[in-house]
Amino acid sequence: MNTQNKRQPGRPFTLSDKGRPILLLSLLLILIFAVMIWNAAKLQEALSHSTQGYLRDVTSESASDIRDAFQSRITNLKMMADSLSQIREYQSSLALTEFLERKAHILEFDRLVLINHEGSVIASAGDLDPGADSGGSPNAAPSIQIPPEACVTYTGGKYLLYSTPVYRDNGPDELLMGTRSTENIQDMISANSFNGQMLSCIVDNNGRVVISPTDLKPFLRLDDLFRNDQNQEVIADIHRMQADVKGGREGLLKFTSATGEKLYLSYNALHLNDWFLLTIIPADIITRGAERYIWQTFAIVGVTILFFTLFLLSLFRLYGAHKKYLEQIAFTDPLTGGLNNAAFQARYRSLADSLKPNTFAIVFLNVCGFKLINEQYTTEGGNRLLCHLYRTLERSADHDREEFAARGESDHFFLCLREHDPQTIQLRLDQVIREINASQAADLPALPITVRSGVCLVEDPGQDITILQDHARLASQNPTPDHSRLCAFYDDSLTDRLRLEQELNTLFDSSLERGDFLIYLQPKISLQDNRLAGAEALVRWNHPVRGIIPPSDFIPLFERNGKICALDRYVFTGICAALAGLKRDGREMFPVSVNLSRQHFRTPGFLDDFARIAGQHGIPRGIIEFELTESIFFDNRQIEIVKESIRTMHDLGFLCSLDDFGAGFSSLGLLKEFDVDTIKLDRSFFLNMSGRKAKDIIASLVELAGHLQVRTVAEGIETPDQVEYLRSIHCDMVQGYVFSKPLPIPEFMARYLS
Secondary structure (H helix, E strand, O other): OOHHHHOOOOHHHOOOOOHHHHHHHHHHHHHHHHHHHHHHHHHHHHHHHHHHHHHHHHHHHHHHHHHHHHHHHHHHHHHHHHHHHHOOOOOOHHHHHHHHHHHHHHOOOOEEEEEEOOOEEEEOOOOOOHHHHHOOOOOEOOOOOOOOOOEEEEOOOOEEEEEEEEEEOOEEEEEEEEEEEHHHHHHHHOOOHHHHOOEEEEEOOOOOEEEOOOOOHHHHOHHHHOOOOOOHHHHHHHHHHHHHHHHOOOEEEEEEOOOOOEEEEEEEEOOOOOOEEEEEEEOOOOHHHHHHHHHHHHHHHHHHHHHHHHHHHHHHHHHHHOHHHHHHHHHEOOOOOOEOHHHHHHHHHHHHOOOOOOOEEEEEEEEOOHHHHHHHHHHHHHHHHHHHHHHHHHHHOOHHHOOEEEEOOOOEEEEEEOOOOHHHHHHHHHHHHHHHHOOOOOOOOOOOOOEEEEEEEEOOOOOOHHHHHHHHHHHHOOOOOOOOOOEEEOOHHHHHHHHHHHHHHHHHHHHHHHOOEEEEEEEEEEOOOOOEEEEEEEEEEEEOOOEEEOHHHHHHHHHHHOOHHHHHHHHHHHHHHHHHHHHHOOOOOOOEEEEOOHHHHHOOOOHHHHHHHHHHOOOOOOOEEEEEEHHHOOOHHHHHHHHHHHHHHHHHOOEEEEEEEOOOOOHHHHHHHOOOOEEEEOHHHHOOOOOHHHHHHHHHHHHHHHHOOOEEEEEOOOOHHHHHHHHHOOOOEEEOOOOOOOEEHHHHHHHHOO
8 A cells, every 4th residue: 555645645735835825814813903094184184173163163262252341341431431521520539439339349440530622630439540541640630541442451450440421511521431440341351261271362463462361471472482493384374373363363273382292272352442352272172082992992903903903823833833733634534544535535636637537537436325334233333344445446446546535425436546547447346255254354344345436537537526417326326237247337417317306306386386287187997888987187297498398307306306296296196186177067077096195205294195085075985096017015014004095095095006016026025015906917918918928917906906806007008909819808097098098188078078
């Protein structure tokens, strides 16, 4: 035995290079990480847009609140001025001072001052000396020019100055001024949003701070907030902001502070003087939490990828360490220790490219009756026989010519032979069987082994090995008539037949439902009066696409797959309907025999369906006869089932006939065992009636049936001479082409019942 070739089934046995899957995995991990980074960038971009939109809303609302606060103070001051314009004169300056003090308290001004054209001043009490701000004494001021409209100004220090003219008869006559500490506005613009991280101030269009937070330093010089670099984009943004402020336009600027912090600067016009509200907020004020989770996700995924990579590397190392063991499991048969079917296929594929057409053959071998061997010699004995079989096949293979053997499964084996001549292959297989049975080993079953084989000659080496194996297997299921050799060679007709059977099996259900199966009747003629004595129901298949399908194509198929039972019920129902039609028309019924498949006897109580159908159509007893063939009697248990079924048939009002009588070896024994009403003499008796011996056998069978009170029907009769002879020996009925071929039911009725 060439063990070296045995252990090298070909290229598919080697495992794929582990570097390739590692590279593919690395690329996959890099792709996953890149997608995550891209997704994070898009998320940050979306959060940045959300932050900018939210900041615009917040600062716009803050600017509106501050503007409303200023306008409220101006409105209050104007209302007070209107009140003063209605008062012509006060009883004393002291009363006016008290009035101003009372109004200052109500209107929340730090101090109210009333100045006329001559500079005369009347003021409420307060912390600030207006004269200190104006440069004069508290009771006198230089002559002033009274403005025509109310306004608010900031002249430095801690106060804002609100002023409005007081109109008399001759126009603006006095100036009413109110002071209010900048601390009030500072409180309003203090950063209460975002946990105190928003910083705001009021500046004019020259960038001079009008009102700042408590800490003025961040706004003293706006340029100091920006990083001192030469980034042209940042410089352009600064210039754009300065131009917007000069032009009274609002906007939003993102920049980096000198400390490296990313910030947003929003500038909103207050529409009061030339003042703007500046607001600074960290750029990550909203995204900070999300970014933390993003980076945490990156860390988790990174650790997972690292762990998974280490795990795969360890797995590949383990895989490499057990490479030989895995190969053995994958390609070695555990029972014989040789090649299994996977190894057989792999070895063939490795040779296929170098093979020449018509040089090799694939052989399938199946041990006949192996189940009985296992039962008689136990599983251990059967396994020893399989190992002996494999060793014999392996010795018969010429490894130098690249031949090899393998065990497929159970008791099935495959051979790849460098042969293409059927006779040579047959001789080699015969020699293998002789060697198998020549063994004198004490541990092997002591009985001859029969092996059925099928051979597929390889015409195209590139054809898939599984197809070649299927062809060989299919050939083994269709041996040649010479059963002594039990070997058959595959040809395309086997596949064509299999394809036809699959097609017919697929078409069956729809054809049955559509009524493509047609019922024919062949008459049985009584030899006493040459009149109709009955008929046999036969079925024909007329498919709308395939046309007429011969019974020989579909009856055996449906017998094997069990669909014959549905077809039998279909025919039985059709016959019952036809007989019921005769009854409705007032015409006499006639006996009809219907074939009954052996498959029915596998189902207990199957006759109940037939009795129900006959009852629904009102069929009387003794009209319908079931025809049974000898093939149903295949073992003692089945014989008992059939005997009981025949008794049930008679109880239900059906007759029973034995078809193809005399074709088998047990016909006379069956006639003794079963209470049948009719026997149908097989057509083989009438193929050659020229000899005296043949006629004597027929006459003896007819006479025997007469003694048993069983009617006889001769089928397949084609000549008048045969009819005359059968009449002379008192045969009851004749069925055959001599009287009529099978006819469709309407044509049969028209001919025999008109």
